[in-house]
Amino acid sequence: GAAPEDDASGSPAADTDFLACAVSDEGSWNDKSFNEAAYGGLVKAEDELGVEIQGLESSSGEDFEPNLTAMVEAGCDVTFAVGFNFSINDVMTNVANDNPDAHFVWIDGWNSGETNLKPIQYSMAESSFLAGYLAAAYSTTKTVGTYGGMDIDAVTVFMKGFENGAKYYEKETGTPVTVVGMTDFVGDFENTGLAKSISEGQLTAGADVIFPVAGGLFTATAEAIRESGGNAVMLGVDKDIAVTQPELADITLTSVEKRMTQAVFDVIQALADGEAFDIEPYIGTLANDGTALSSFGEFDDKVSDEIKTKLDELKAGIIDGSIDPLAAP
Amino acid sequence: MSTAQAAPQAPTPAEAGRPRWNDVLHDIAAGGFVRTIAAVILSLAVASILIVFTNDDVLGTLSYFFSRPGDFFVAAGQAIGNAYAALFRGAIYNYTATSFEAGIRPLVESLRFAGPLIAAGLGVALTFRAGLFNIGGQGQLVMGAIWSAWASFQLHLPWGLHLIVAMIFGFVGAGLWAGIAGFLKAKTGAHEVIVTIMMNYIAVSLATYLMRTPVLHDMDGGNNPTTRPPDETAVFPRILGEGFDLRVSFILCLVAVIVYWWLMERSSLGFRLRMVGLNPDAARAAGVNVGRMYITAMVLSGLFIGLAGINQSLGRDGNFGPGIDSGIGFDAITVALLGSSTAPGVLLAGILFGMFRAASPTMQLADVSPEILGVIQGLIVLFIAAPPLVRAIFRFLPKPREVTELNTRSKPQLEAKEEVQ
Amino acid sequence: MSAVATHIEPEVTQVASLAPRKWRTPVLLAIVAGVALIAFGLLGRDEPVRFVWSNAADSIVLPALESTSRLVGIVTGLIAAIAAGASFWYAANRRKVPVWIILIVGLAFLAGLVAWVGAGGNVPVVFLLTGAIALSTPIVLGGLAGVLGERVGIVNIAIEAQLLAGAFVAAFVASSTGSYLVALIAAMVAGSLVSVILAVFSIRYLVDQVVVGVVLIGLVSAITNFLYSSVLSQNSAALNNPGTLPRIAIPFLADIPVLGPVVFNQRITTYLMFILVPLVWFILFRTKWGLRIRALGEHPLAADTVGINVNRWRFWTVSLAGLIAGLGGAALTIGAVGPFVREMSAGQGFIALAAVILGRWNPWGMAAAALLFGFSSNFRVWAGQAGSALPPDLIEMTPYVVTIIAVAVVAGRVIGPKAAGKPYIKE
Amino acid sequence: MKLELRGITKRFGSLVANDAISITVESGQIHALLGENGAGKSTLMNVLFGLYQADEGEILLDGVPQHFSGPGQAMSAGIGMVHQHFMLIPVFTVAENIMLGHEPTRAGVINLPEARRRVREISERFGFHIDPDALVEDLPVGAQQRVEIIKALSREAKVLVLDEPTAVLTPQETDELMATMRRLAEHGTSIVFITHKLREVKAVADTITVIRLGKVVGEAPPSASTDELAALMVGRDVELTVHKDAPKLGDEVFVVRDLTLFSPAGVRQLDDVSFSIREGEVLAIAGVQGNGQTELTETIVGLRDKARGSITLHGKELVSEDVRHVLESGVGFVPEDRTVDGLVAEFSVAENLMIDRSFSGPFTKGPSIDFAHRDRFAEQAITDFDIRTPSRDTLVGRLSGGNQQKVVLARELGRDLKLLVASQPTRGVDVGSIEFIHERIIAVRDSGVPVLIISTELDEVIALADRIAVMYRGAIIDIVPADTPREKLGRLMAGVTE
Ligand SMILES: Nc1ncnc2c1ncn2[C@@H]1O[C@H](COP(=O)(O)OP(=O)(O)OP(=O)(O)O)[C@@H](O)[C@H]1O
Numbered sequence A: 001g002a003a004p005e006d007d008a009s010g011s012p013a014a015d016t017d018f019l020a021c022a023v024s025d026e027g028s029w030n031d032k033s034f035n036e037a038a039y040g041g042l043v044k045a046e047d048e049l050g051v052e053i054q055g056l057e058s059s060s061g062e063d064f065e066p067n068l069t070a071m072v073e074a075g076c077d078v079t080f081a082v083g084f085n086f087s088i089n090d091v092m093t094n095v096a097n098d099n100p101d102a103h104f105v106w107i108d109g110w111n112s113g114e115t116n117l118k119p120i121q122y123s124m125a126e127s128s129f130l131a132g133y134l135a136a137a138y139s140t141t142k143t144v145g146t147y148g149g150m151d152i153d154a155v156t157v158f159m160k161g162f163e164n165g166a167k168y169y170e171k172e173t174g175t176p177v178t179v180v181g182m183t184d185f186v187g188d189f190e191n192t193g194l195a196k197s198i199s200e201g202q203l204t205a206g207a208d209v210i211f212p213v214a215g216g217l218f219t220a221t222a223e224a225i226r227e228s229g230g231n232a233v234m235l236g237v238d239k240d241i242a243v244t245q246p247e248l249a250d251i252t253l254t255s256v257e258k259r260m261t262q263a264v265f266d267v268i269q270a271l272a273d274g275e276a277f278d279i280e281p282y283i284g285t286l287a288n289d290g291t292a293l294s295s296f297g298e299f300d301d302k303v304s305d306e307i308k309t310k311l312d313e314l315k316a317g318i319i320d321g322s323i324d325p326l327a328a329p
Numbered sequence B: 001m002s003t004a005q006a007a008p009q010a011p012t013p014a015e016a017g018r019p020r021w022n023d024v025l026h027d028i029a030a031g032g033f034v035r036t037i038a039a040v041i042l043s044l045a046v047a048s049i050l051i052v053f054t055n056d057d058v059l060g061t062l063s064y065f066f067s068r069p070g071d072f073f074v075a076a077g078q079a080i081g082n083a084y085a086a087l088f089r090g091a092i093y094n095y096t097a098t099s100f101e102a103g104i105r106p107l108v109e110s111l112r113f114a115g116p117l118i119a120a121g122l123g124v125a126l127t128f129r130a131g132l133f134n135i136g137g138q139g140q141l142v143m144g145a146i147w148s149a150w151a152s153f154q155l156h157l158p159w160g161l162h163l164i165v166a167m168i169f170g171f172v173g174a175g176l177w178a179g180i181a182g183f184l185k186a187k188t189g190a191h192e193v194i195v196t197i198m199m200n201y202i203a204v205s206l207a208t209y210l211m212r213t214p215v216l217h218d219m220d221g222g223n224n225p226t227t228r229p230p231d232e233t234a235v236f237p238r239i240l241g242e243g244f245d246l247r248v249s250f251i252l253c254l255v256a257v258i259v260y261w262w263l264m265e266r267s268s269l270g271f272r273l274r275m276v277g278l279n280p281d282a283a284r285a286a287g288v289n290v291g292r293m294y295i296t297a298m299v300l301s302g303l304f305i306g307l308a309g310i311n312q313s314l315g316r317d318g319n320f321g322p323g324i325d326s327g328i329g330f331d332a333i334t335v336a337l338l339g340s341s342t343a344p345g346v347l348l349a350g351i352l353f354g355m356f357r358a359a360s361p362t363m364q365l366a367d368v369s370p371e372i373l374g375v376i377q378g379l380i381v382l383f384i385a386a387p388p389l390v391r392a393i394f395r396f397l398p399k400p401r402e403v404t405e406l407n408t409r410s411k412p413q414l415e416a417k418e419e420v421q
Numbered sequence C: 001m002s003a004v005a006t007h008i009e010p011e012v013t014q015v016a017s018l019a020p021r022k023w024r025t026p027v028l029l030a031i032v033a034g035v036a037l038i039a040f041g042l043l044g045r046d047e048p049v050r051f052v053w054s055n056a057a058d059s060i061v062l063p064a065l066e067s068t069s070r071l072v073g074i075v076t077g078l079i080a081a082i083a084a085g086a087s088f089w090y091a092a093n094r095r096k097v098p099v100w101i102i103l104i105v106g107l108a109f110l111a112g113l114v115a116w117v118g119a120g121g122n123v124p125v126v127f128l129l130t131g132a133i134a135l136s137t138p139i140v141l142g143g144l145a146g147v148l149g150e151r152v153g154i155v156n157i158a159i160e161a162q163l164l165a166g167a168f169v170a171a172f173v174a175s176s177t178g179s180y181l182v183a184l185i186a187a188m189v190a191g192s193l194v195s196v197i198l199a200v201f202s203i204r205y206l207v208d209q210v211v212v213g214v215v216l217i218g219l220v221s222a223i224t225n226f227l228y229s230s231v232l233s234q235n236s237a238a239l240n241n242p243g244t245l246p247r248i249a250i251p252f253l254a255d256i257p258v259l260g261p262v263v264f265n266q267r268i269t270t271y272l273m274f275i276l277v278p279l280v281w282f283i284l285f286r287t288k289w290g291l292r293i294r295a296l297g298e299h300p301l302a303a304d305t306v307g308i309n310v311n312r313w314r315f316w317t318v319s320l321a322g323l324i325a326g327l328g329g330a331a332l333t334i335g336a337v338g339p340f341v342r343e344m345s346a347g348q349g350f351i352a353l354a355a356v357i358l359g360r361w362n363p364w365g366m367a368a369a370a371l372l373f374g375f376s377s378n379f380r381v382w383a384g385q386a387g388s389a390l391p392p393d394l395i396e397m398t399p400y401v402v403t404i405i406a407v408a409v410v411a412g413r414v415i416g417p418k419a420a421g422k423p424y425i426k427e
Numbered sequence D: 001m002k003l004e005l006r007g008i009t010k011r012f013g014s015l016v017a018n019d020a021i022s023i024t025v026e027s028g029q030i031h032a033l034l035g036e037n038g039a040g041k042s043t044l045m046n047v048l049f050g051l052y053q054a055d056e057g058e059i060l061l062d063g064v065p066q067h068f069s070g071p072g073q074a075m076s077a078g079i080g081m082v083h084q085h086f087m088l089i090p091v092f093t094v095a096e097n098i099m100l101g102h103e104p105t106r107a108g109v110i111n112l113p114e115a116r117r118r119v120r121e122i123s124e125r126f127g128f129h130i131d132p133d134a135l136v137e138d139l140p141v142g143a144q145q146r147v148e149i150i151k152a153l154s155r156e157a158k159v160l161v162l163d164e165p166t167a168v169l170t171p172q173e174t175d176e177l178m179a180t181m182r183r184l185a186e187h188g189t190s191i192v193f194i195t196h197k198l199r200e201v202k203a204v205a206d207t208i209t210v211i212r213l214g215k216v217v218g219e220a221p222p223s224a225s226t227d228e229l230a231a232l233m234v235g236r237d238v239e240l241t242v243h244k245d246a247p248k249l250g251d252e253v254f255v256v257r258d259l260t261l262f263s264p265a266g267v268r269q270l271d272d273v274s275f276s277i278r279e280g281e282v283l284a285i286a287g288v289q290g291n292g293q294t295e296l297t298e299t300i301v302g303l304r305d306k307a308r309g310s311i312t313l314h315g316k317e318l319v320s321e322d323v324r325h326v327l328e329s330g331v332g333f334v335p336e337d338r339t340v341d342g343l344v345a346e347f348s349v350a351e352n353l354m355i356d357r358s359f360s361g362p363f364t365k366g367p368s369i370d371f372a373h374r375d376r377f378a379e380q381a382i383t384d385f386d387i388r389t390p391s392r393d394t395l396v397g398r399l400s401g402g403n404q405q406k407v408v409l410a411r412e413l414g415r416d417l418k419l420l421v422a423s424q425p426t427r428g429v430d431v432g433s434i435e436f437i438h439e440r441i442i443a444v445r446d447s448g449v450p451v452l453i454i455s456t457e458l459d460e461v462i463a464l465a466d467r468i469a470v471m472y473r474g475a476i477i478d479i480v481p482a483d484t485p486r487e488k489l490g491r492l493m494a495g496v497t498e
């Protein structure tokens, strides 16, 4: 079977062990991005803590509720729901209220009064802001590009932070920076051809740093960059692409990490250790390292110390609130 | 006297009226029922192989197969047993549940999923009968859903009336959307396959756009494209109480089956639709306006699919997003084909597909990945649709009493092709 | 008497002076020209626009054409209007409006539109055209399989499945063997395998061709998803990292401005497309195999009565056509972006199906339809980037709306191979 | 080449189409096969040609047993066949149709000039005039039939099967074809000739075999009288001439004035056609196929909607009406090709008997169909018109051609008529049924209905008509009395007006 069902030996009756479960967004655990990052936390917990894990993939929004209910019936000690989409039709709220004894963690979600629902949220604009600044600083053409898979908050928050970061650079240095692609969306997370065309369009428009916020479609951008033959680079999202896709390390400047793997793992570890379930929202920020820029990898020596220092300053500014990554500078 | 019955043993007209029992039995055995069962058995057999060889436990035993082959067979048996037990538990009756109510929930869930599949399947089936191929289920469903949704929260009407008005909106939206393809076909000859494919994409984009604007969206509720939740007065009530999510819309889907049956088998309009589907030239010569029938067929198809969309939008208390179709529009094609475009066939095929959808979580928990489930579904359809193959494997099944015609149509098309550049 | 009578030839082609004139095409052209002249020209924005023909790195750099969008709109609008006027002359004389006139109006309209959208910025001509070809390559290759299939009487709904299978296999084989040649062959075999299933079930087991097609789409997408999850993504660096086929620049030709980068600096998949479209056309319409294939799609019984083995021919034609569709799949991965992504065919098989019909089951027509689709997809990308006022959700519709307009206005009533979709059963 | 069929049996399900049929055709002989519709003639020939596999029996050529698993093998053994239903591909040119299966090629590329040359050569040799580059679908049916014949001849068959080749030919064409057959026979070709026209059989055949109910019921020399042959075929005595009384003419109720029609391609198909028919009168239109008859009938019923001129029935203008309203105003229409325009093959007999009355009237009950009425009507029609069908629920596509034709007639005559338009009413129908159909048409006339008959069959025209109009190139060039000599009619059909 696929990795998700690794230890699903079909008898979820084992109450003695801790059972951690997750239900995917409309997508698979191997989306190279969002779902994969979350599921990674379960796998890590299985490897390191020896807990049992169980995953259910949803093929459409209609599957959310049955999948969550199935997890409750399977006796999961905690169930992760991955993605804001669980808000549609109030699925998360209803399932949580209907099963007061079960424990749920909702990634990118929120708590509207449920007693058994812990939200995990991320301030992705913070790290994207840094990425935007870095991109603008790194760019020789002073044109940077970004595009999204779909025009949804979970995507546009990255793009917005990125744009603001780049504009911050412009304001600070007085060098005009062009951000292209704020309205570029593929329309799905599958059409590699279109994603490549969008990337090529941005390269043609002079962009030499591209920030694709489109799940697995970054491979299309990578190819567009390679084909252009220039020195353009891209930025990853969710996971550190330079690590997960080592073959792309040479064009990946850095990645805007959404460290769900760790957050998920931490929740499981706490519960498995016998701590009580709490509904305190976990908010991943630059401050708590829930989100961050990856290391620069192969680009470490191409990013000047000056910029690195500047990024640290900005980070501090964001943490202390003096810079609002969501406000245009 | 002259006679056309070349065979002396052919029945005279008088005795032909009465069915003969051996023929009836023969037809049952050769036709639908036994063969369908055989096809399901066959596909489950093939599926078992897939389940065994994608199961991690089983694969684990393969590494030492030659030292302890027994393990393999035990594990394989377990994998298959678990998978089908899960199928049964997930789609029909959960025997591990503590109460009957919980036990029967899977069956209710199957029916809940089946409802829109049946309605949309009928819509696609109708176009097949009229000689058209409506691939546009997705777009029509989305239109039915957003039009009814609009009425469900933008209009504020008393209980009962509101639901009916919202439904009418849904029917109008889906019917009009489908009608465009019929209209273009009738007036310009545009091939409905192209138009409906394109209209799917357009419908989703349009719906997404509207789900960002105040038309459908609650502008205080974030920027993700969603509708607003319907007013309570416009939501289908539950049939079996709060414990089950089966709603009155399911009954409407069953009513749709009867309506479809009446329309296609009994009504004169259905007679004309079928006539156009089988021989448009003869239909035209018999006074039927073929173009008008194409429009009618598409609009009617849109109404059935619209019911599926209404079921999706008003069969819930909350909002929805552009993914509301969730594959129903496409599965409807398979349902229609599997049900050979007849009312009872579509009903059964819809329920079968509903069961697969309902069983997906339990099957996944039993280590059958959703992809394998998809493969099993495909195999069942293929085997049911391939009587000669099933007969070749189960040799005891009799051949149907089919005769085939060597009929050719040599006359050029009645309507001279318009040359267009 | 009989001497007289046997020489009667019922005359069907007498041209009468009273035959009605047909104004449909000229009127349509006039409308198009009018829109171009008024919307892009007279009412257009008067902002500078630069048509950029070359990259700075090209060996021959053409200077960019600088003008204002309104001027371009007026000039192209006038050109279109003159051509449309000429079409009225043809109609008035009861002659068919020649294709080149339609082409002129279409291209003039396009140029005006592009200048209108690009007002205030650059029009990257090479990007627009290269992207169009790149986006249409898988569609054209899939469409060729569709054309061949329907011509021989087998409706192939499963182009989507063939593209997906080819894409998967090409990425996987190229990554694991390191050989693009092997990968291309494997992708073609994969596409053909899908065809073989289609052929066997529809010919041998008489399953409705559309049913098999629909089922195959489901099956192949399930199988590739499964293998992607359980195999490729476990070790993507080794198993899903094929890179892309090298670009082959044809000496000298590749240096021609605009045409060079668009046509003569492509990958083998694209060159194969350039070769296969005319080749398939030639086979269909100039060789005996083509004659037989077309006969089978129109009237298989008639073909049978002259000794053509209907089902054998159908089987082989469809199976070989599958090779081309598999190549189309390879064009998605190693011919474009490299790695495989779940369901990356993203409906392009259906677009190919539409192109087959829009192109009237003719390889050239199909390729033109696919190119139109590719161009409008790419156009919407550029229009979005050039700062169109429309919201992205609506811009996304462009290629689909264009296709509907094309089929409704231009293509009109099309009648495909009559026997397509029907199994051949003798007894 | 000598052909022997020994004990051929062919079953379709429980139906025995050929029951141990044995026939011998000597080298150079023209052997006629007679038999009513559905007797099994075409089936037998399809077995010979390898399209069907016999359940029992064997085929011998010059004494050597043959096994044909497909037409390809039959053809290479020297058998050629002109099929009852055209085996032509409408969208192909004449040359393409003729060369299909044995294309002249260079490295697989078709040698078109060579193919054209072959077509011209054969058509000249046999006195046909066919443009090799014409599209078959643009050709009139008669010309298509000639293409079929050229196709068979081009393979230089030693045994030639002609299954009702004369059904759509003019008398002159038929004469020409029979001369061709004789010429071929003289060169040693054995010919099996199937027709329903006894006159032709007597004119050309060397021997005659009669088949009934799938069995050989007798052989006869060509000298046998037509009455004898008819009786042998049908199993009873048949009346071969139509008895009709002098017409009781009423008012001129059906009037066509200055009717002109252009095809979408701008070709003039009807040229100022004017005529009128009185109550109780049969006007028959004679003419070579393709001279506008099809267009005329289709314009009358509203299938062609861009005609200029006027058509009135009892004073009501029909030109701008759609088909439905034309039919509802009492026009009965028998289309020339029943399989295309007259019947829905996959509908049952009962359903086909109501296809043009589904909007309102006795077959409907509100929005629903009145099934009781439909079935009653069907039973009545089956009895009245002697439709040979296992049941009213049998699919029409499974009936023999003659019985299919009876279904169309039963439908069109089975209601109150104000005008009957019948095109080729007896095409492909056996003598017994022709007699019956003609009687029915005359009965309609005698009930005071104007009748318009279009037929390429001069016998039929002469038998039914009270007046004869001759069409040539879309125009009516003359309207003559019914007793006009055949020769004069033949000249008129060729466009010769004195
Ligand atoms: N020739 C035709 N072919 C197909 N449908 C038709 C035709 N004529 C009418 N209909 C449709 O059948 C339905 C019922 O028709 P009804 O008998 O009420 O028409 P009607 O009022 O007689 O029509 P009209 O006004 O065109 O004469 C209507 O939906 C109408 O559109």
Ligand SMILES: Nc1ncnc2c1ncn2[C@@H]1O[C@H](COP(=O)(O)OP(=O)(O)OP(=O)(O)O)[C@@H](O)[C@H]1O
Binding pocket: B004, B005, B006, B403, B404, B405, B406, C426, C427, D012, D015, D017, D035, D036, D037, D038, D039, D040, D041, D042, D043, D044, D084, D398, D399, D400, D401, D402, D428, D430
């Ligand atoms: N493919 C078939 N399947 C089933 N029954 C068939 C098939 N072909 C012919 N028959 C039946 O076999 C019988 C003989 O048909 P056949 O076509 O040989 O008649 P025929 O003598 O040629 O008649 P006609 O003069 O009308 O052409 C008929 O009852 C016909 O319905």
Ligand SMILES: [Mg+2]
Binding pocket: D041, D042, D043, D084, D163
């Ligand atoms: Mg016959």
Ligand SMILES: [Mg+2]
Binding pocket: none
């Ligand atoms: Mg009326």
